[in-house]
Amino acid sequence: MAEAIWSVGKVAKRCGINVSTLHFYEQQGLIHSWRNAGNQRRYKPEVLRRISVIKAAQKVGVSLEEIKQAFESLPNNRTPTVEDWQQLSKNWQQMLDGRIAYLQKLRNNLAGCIGCGCLSMTSCPLYNPDDKLAESGSGPVLLDQAEQKARAQQEPNASS
């Protein structure tokens, strides 16, 4: 009943993307198809769901690589079940919650921070995002001890 077969063109139009993008996604292993007698791509309706997820994810800054990894939790051999998608959904929600929290922190910091006149480089969370906002590694780094000492007397200076 809910069975249907889609061609590239239809999928592309339905999803608002280019045919070439579908080729690309397939090449990247994000979607799958089989071929008809004339070597043209054919898709299960499932592909629409995948593409919807890809597009939604991209809008919030998730890379194709990450999306691909998320999709790897989906079964390859069979059409994903409701439970499969639910699991993926759960993981995504956690990620989204994290991003929402980050945005909210940033928003509030902007209020008190960009907008304020403070130039307190040691305490301002905008100047020291690692402490307050980000949880990702490899952020800003304080100057080394010698320089910190120099700065202690008077803000930093290129010459001694």
Added chain:
Amino acid sequence: MAEAIWSVGKVAKRCGINVSTLHFYEQQGLIHSWRNAGNQRRYKPEVLRRISVIKAAQKVGVSLEEIKQAFESLPNNRTPTVEDWQQLSKNWQQMLDGRIAYLQKLRNNLAGCIGCGCLSMTSCPLYNPDDKLAESGSGPVLLDQAEQKARAQQEPNASS
């Protein structure tokens, strides 16, 4: 009192970015410097604020181009005042509010949508993101009338 002069190396280290990135940002008109007698870049402390803003913005997916435009509200000839930054802050907060709202909508849609078993392509907001989530133009497009009619009887099909 709060006066200091920074070299590229110091700024880079303080901000956790490469010297080459500072060159790049300057080339893109995002930051400014003057040169000392030996042709080396020198910065006002203001640059730290700018870089902090750039990095924070990038984390939430704002492009350098957009950041540059935001910075254009800052004065070129004088060091930005508290009010200048406050204005920028206000604009950013609106943008952030928008993104937060979008993420929340997406989050909630995921709950009811990816995770549900529905394949209702006409009503599901994930399949039709334009209606429900996005406010940006040029999204997905429904198939044209002939095709809609065909789909009405039984889901779409590549062959008649």
Added chain:
DNA sequence: ATAAAACCTCAACTTAACTTGAGGTAAAGT
């Protein structure tokens, strides 16, 4: 007075995510 560390410019390379184009086949419309 040197040696090492920091800087300079400019061109070319990198990665992600696509897009464009050439040259040719398949399917659909009339």
Added chain:
DNA sequence: ACTTTACCTCAAGTTAAGTTGAGGTTTTAT
């Protein structure tokens, strides 16, 4: 039947945001 539209492959081009490297100058440290 035939013409238009949709597809196919494969290679090369594009944009954003940097990074890397070569070849040379300044500063800083000893």
